[in-house]
Amino acid sequence: MLSGHWQKLRRAGLYALGSLFAVILAFAITAVFLLLVGRDPVAVYTGIYQGAFGDSFSLSETLVAATPIMLCGLGVAIAQWLGMMNVGVEGQLYLGAIGATYVALHCPFSQSWQMLPLMLVAAAVCGAFWSFIPGLLKVTIGVSEVISTLLMNYVALLLVEFLIHGPWEDPNNVSWPQTAAFPACAELPHLFGTRVHLGIVFAIIIALLFAFLLPTTKIGFISRVIGSNPDAAEYAHYKVKRYQLWAMIISGAVAALAGFSQVSAIEGRLRSGLSPGYGYTGFLACWLARHNPIAVIIVSLLIGGLLSGADSLQLSAKLPFATVNILQGMIFFCLLASEQFINRLANSHIVVKDLKIENKKDPPSTVRGEA
Amino acid sequence: MxxxxxxxxxxxxxxxxxxxxxxxxxxxxxxxxxxxxxxxxxxxxxxxxxxxxxxxxxxxxxxxxxxxxxxxxxxxxxxxxxxxxxxxxxxxxxxxxxxxxxxxxxxxxxQFTLVPSLTVLENILLGQADTPMILRPKKQAAAIAEKAAQYGINLDLHAPVSRLNMAEKQKVEILKLLWRNAxxxxxxxxxxxxxxxxxxxxxxxxxxxxxxxxxxxxxxxxxxxxxxxxxxxxxxxxxxxxxxxxxxxxxxxxxxxxxIGESFNAEIDGKIYSFETENNVANLELRGVNVKSSPTNKALKDLNIEIKSGEVHGIAGVMGSGQDELTAVLSGHLLPEKGEVFIKGQRSAWKDLSTPHKSVSHIPADAKRGSLPNLTLLENMLLRGIHKQELLFGPFIKQKEAERMTKERIETFDVRPKHTFALGGSLSGGNLQRLILAREFAKSAPLMVAVNPTASLDLAMSLRIRKDFRKYAADGKSVLLISPDLDELLKTCDRISVMFGGRVVGTEHVSNLNAESLGLLMGGNDRAAVQS
The missing domain is CATH 3.40.50.300 (P-loop containing nucleotide triphosphate hydrolases)
Structure with a gap:
């Protein structure tokens, strides 16, 4: 008989292996696709690797691309722990960018230590407000947060369009839809003289913090109960709705940090193409990581590598950027398919052992489906 | 009956x-x-x-x-x-x-395999190999009705399954098989x-x-x-x-x-207690409790009930007579529209739901509601005890303490597998129920509300649990046992209240009751008629 700890480890190992297998499968299927269009998959994949981790420049670009994905992924994870599916991190990212931009353009500070914290707070508040609305709709009148968060992404994007074409338009350059450049004090510090910035530090701190608090604290426990079985949480008199609303608020605030760090450290101004879908990629990263905060960091690094690798692929192999989107989509698909399979494996030996005590197991689900 | x-x-x-x-x-x-x-x-x-x-x-x-x-x-x-x-x-x-x-x-x-939102007819046609692409409900309905009549099954084919009671759902399942020529x-x-x-x-x-x-x-x-x-x-x-x-x-x-084999003992048929609670004080009393009607549930209408200390009090009644609402009110999940609650003779302010739930342990009818399939046994144990000071160090949970507590409880109630890191979902029905029982007994609240607690347990374990209820009550606490099993009620309780149409229509000491008189009360006959 396996001892408790071993069993826990075995389960974690199975999930890690399962994810790995899903990713490998995705690469294999995409390889078939590449062969069909007449490319050598080995060369393409080596190209992606070189572009992602080949030298210090590619590595720093990978980290830059991974940062907003990490923050968005963590945002998704926080809501998901309490059973709320936040598809709106993209919009919350934009709201964070709007909040930070407002402070950068309108506050007459000249010191970074004054400017940056205020930008951060403004961004977090705006992002939190954006996720608070669907959260409130969900817990009060039961509007599906999946739909409302998704739709609010478009509203956020249009809001940005409105601001950069209207009130916040760059007075010096009317032809480009963007705001004026931020003052120097509104630029988030960069690390090691590269484009890598403080945002990645935020992401890692947030991930570590949650990884530590979630399993060890009372609030973390209650959150996990709500996420795993809201009925039981209700039965135990937990304040399910209040917790879920707070999860949405914090989720939006964390995602907003991605917007803040993008405008502050990378763009230096607000413009509409700020995020090439970091929110959605973060969503993918979160599910790949099975909502585990540390795993979100690792997966985001890999996806960041994929993205920056794709950039160089476009130049070297003359393959469209969409190739990487296909690969990403494949990974997500394989991962979802592997989920059930792993679940069954993870509990298999217990189920069998348990039969001597009871055999009131439901018939296999495939069979039940026919009934 | x-x-x-x-x-x-x-x-x-x-x-x-x-x-x-x-x-x-x-x-x-x-x-x-x-x-x-x-x-x-x-x-x-x-x-x-x-x-x-x-x-x-x-x-x-x-x-x-x-x-x-x-x-x-x-x-x-x-x-x-x-x-x-x-x-x-x-x-x-x-x-x-x-x-x-x-x-x-x-x-x-x-576990039924019916789709609640579909009608009986649709459920029967669902998933049949020979159901045509285009349904012709009238023709099919006639044929199914004929089949039902042939076997004396009385069902409204056009009623949505969600509106049926358990027995009717059971009949739909049977008719489904008959329609497939089983x-x-x-x-x-x-x-x-x-x-x-x-x-x-x-x-x-x-x-x-x-x-x-x-x-x-x-x-x-x-x-x-x-x-x-x-x-x-x-x-x-x-x-x-x-x-x-x-x-x-x-x-x-x-x-x-x-x-049962070897472990059989003489307790099977006799009552397992002899305890007099006539003169004890009431641990909990509800007076004139009303619960608002919803389309699917019958409400409570001026319900009065008194649960004495040291008493195992049974609730009998046809399903849907208000047992669910009573449970929800007592466990603090439902605030009654009006009514008073007395705890140990003191009238209690009943403004929110926190009053009852702190003094009530609750074994829900559905084990899924009382457990966490994706979390470990340890976490399942914490579900109801997480606010306890001895388990907390500031905002943190004392893992060692929680583990010791879990081990102790799963040992006492013989939950298998025995390790604290097994997932709740890996437990079979009986083990899951024992896990919930272990937790709720440990809560040691003045009142335990148990809904159909032995449904998934075998006879030996059921007997044990009934004895545990008696022991629990013997400490001056009370148990409210809501069960469709009249035999269980008669063998475990001191007094039994019968619910009908949202009120208590009679409360009797078990010595004055038998399955037949209980059955009559449950059918809505008044007490005088039963006693005569």
Missing amino acids: PEMSSAALISRSSQSRVGNKAQLEELTICCDHITKHFGPVIANDSVSCTIESGGIHAFLGENGAGKSTLMKILSGYYQPDAGSIHINGEPVSLKSPADARRLGIGMVHQ RILILDEPTSHLAPLESAEILSTMARLSMSGKIVILITHHIEELLKFAKMISVLRQGKLVANFSAESVQAEELARLM
């Missing part, structure tokens, strides 16, 4: 007429030395038996005795390691449920969630079916019931067939002994 006894009479008398029905095709299914292992565990150990039409054939056994495994082999879900199955002497191969279905074997599982019907614990009258109705329907040439196999651990309705009884214990005889030739005590 006149309905029940007359139903029993029908089944008995029709059994005696079986010889005259020579025109009906005789059907037999024969298991020949069926053996099935799961890893090192033998679920079925060379089981041989012959099952015939013309009367219900019941399989009796404790949880884990191998009944369900045998039935799943018969219905093609499992393949035996050794042994063979013959229908009318022909060997058959059951490689899949589809094979079994082709041969006319159908099973009704304990000739061998297997029912897994069909009455475990039914009130006695409903059970009697279902079982007499089944008896009728078996008379008309179908094989009806019933899995149960409810002895009284099958003595009334079954013709043949097979008893399984630890995977072996230990007895096989006609229901007329056997006594309840003997069956219980065969079922």
Whole structure:
């Protein structure tokens, strides 16, 4: 008989292996696709690797691309722990960018230590407000947060369009839809003289913090109960709705940090193409990581590598950027398919052992489906 | 309970007429030395038996005795390691449920497989291999109605399943099989969630079916019931067939002994306590409690109930008489529209739900609601104790303390597997229920509200739990036991309140009650009529 700890480890190992297998499968299927269009998959994949981790420049670009994905992924994870599916991190990212931009353009500070914290707070508040609305709709009148968060992404994007074409338009350059450049004090510090910035530090701190608090604290426990079985949480008199609303608020605030760090450290101004879908990629990263905060960091690094690798692929192999989107989509698909399979494996030996005590197991689900 | 006894009479008398029905095709299914292992565990150990039409054939056994495994082999879900199955002497191969279905074997599982939002008709047509692409509901409805009438099943085909009660849902499941021309019907614990009258109705329907040439196999651990309705009884214990005889030739005590084996003791039939609570103070009293009506649930109407300290107080009643609402009010999940609550004689301000839930442990009817399948046993234990100061260090949970507590509790209640990191979802029904019981007993609240707590437990464990309830109450606490099992109520409680239409229509000491008078009260007859 396996001892408790071993069993826990075995389960974690199975999930890690399962994810790995899903990713490998995705690469294999995409390889078939590449062969069909007449490319050598080995060369393409080596190209992606070189572009992602080949030298210090590619590595720093990978980290830059991974940062907003990490923050968005963590945002998704926080809501998901309490059973709320936040598809709106993209919009919350934009709201964070709007909040930070407002402070950068309108506050007459000249010191970074004054400017940056205020930008951060403004961004977090705006992002939190954006996720608070669907959260409130969900817990009060039961509007599906999946739909409302998704739709609010478009509203956020249009809001940005409105601001950069209207009130916040760059007075010096009317032809480009963007705001004026931020003052120097509104630029988030960069690390090691590269484009890598403080945002990645935020992401890692947030991930570590949650990884530590979630399993060890009372609030973390209650959150996990709500996420795993809201009925039981209700039965135990937990304040399910209040917790879920707070999860949405914090989720939006964390995602907003991605917007803040993008405008502050990378763009230096607000413009509409700020995020090439970091929110959605973060969503993918979160599910790949099975909502585990540390795993979100690792997966985001890999996806960041994929993205920056794709950039160089476009130049070297003359393959469209969409190739990487296909690969990403494949990974997500394989991962979802592997989920059930792993679940069954993870509990298999217990189920069998348990039969001597009871055999009131439901018939296999495939069979039940026919009934 | 006149309905029940007359139903029993029908089944008995029709059994005696079986010889005259020579025109009906005789059907037999024969298991020949069926053996099935799961890893090192033998679920079925060379089981041989012959099952015939013309009367219900019941399989009796404790949880884990191998009944369900045998039935799943018969219905093609499992393949035996050794042994063979013959229908009318022909060997058959059951490689899949589809094979079994082709041969006319159908099973009704304990958990219904109905779609609540669809009508009865739609549910019956659903998933049939020969349902045409374009449904012609009228034509189909007529044919199904005819089939239903043929077997005396009374159902509104156009009612949505969500509006049906448990017994009606059970009938839909049966009709579904009949519509597929099943000739061998297997029912897994069909009455475990039914009130006695409903059970009697279902079982007499089944008896009728078996008379008309179908094989009806019933899995149960409810002895009284099958003595009334079954013709043949097979008893399984630890995977072996230990007895096989006609229901007329056997006594309840003997069956219980065969079922449990060595550990059987004399407590099975007698009351397990002698405790006088007449003069005790009330731990909790509800006066004039009203709960708002919703379209699907009957409300509570001026409900009065008094639960004394040291008392196990039973609630009997047909399902949907307001038991769910009463439970919700007591466990602090529902704030009554009006009404007063007295705790130990003190009137309590009832402005929010926090008052009741701190002083009530609660065993919910559905184990899924009381447990966390994706979290560990340790976390399952913490579910209701997370606010306890001794488990917390500031905002942090004391892991060692929590683990020690969990180990202790799963040891006392014999939850298996024994390690604290196993997932809740890996536990079987009985173990899960024991886990919940362990947790709620440990809460040690002045009042325990238990809803159908022994439904998924075997007899030995049920007896233990009933004794534990008595012990719990003996400390000056109280237990409110809500159960459809009248036998359990009569053997465990001091007093029983009967609910009907959202109110308590009578509260009596058990010494003044028996199953029959309880049954009458549950049907809405007033007390005077019962006593006369």
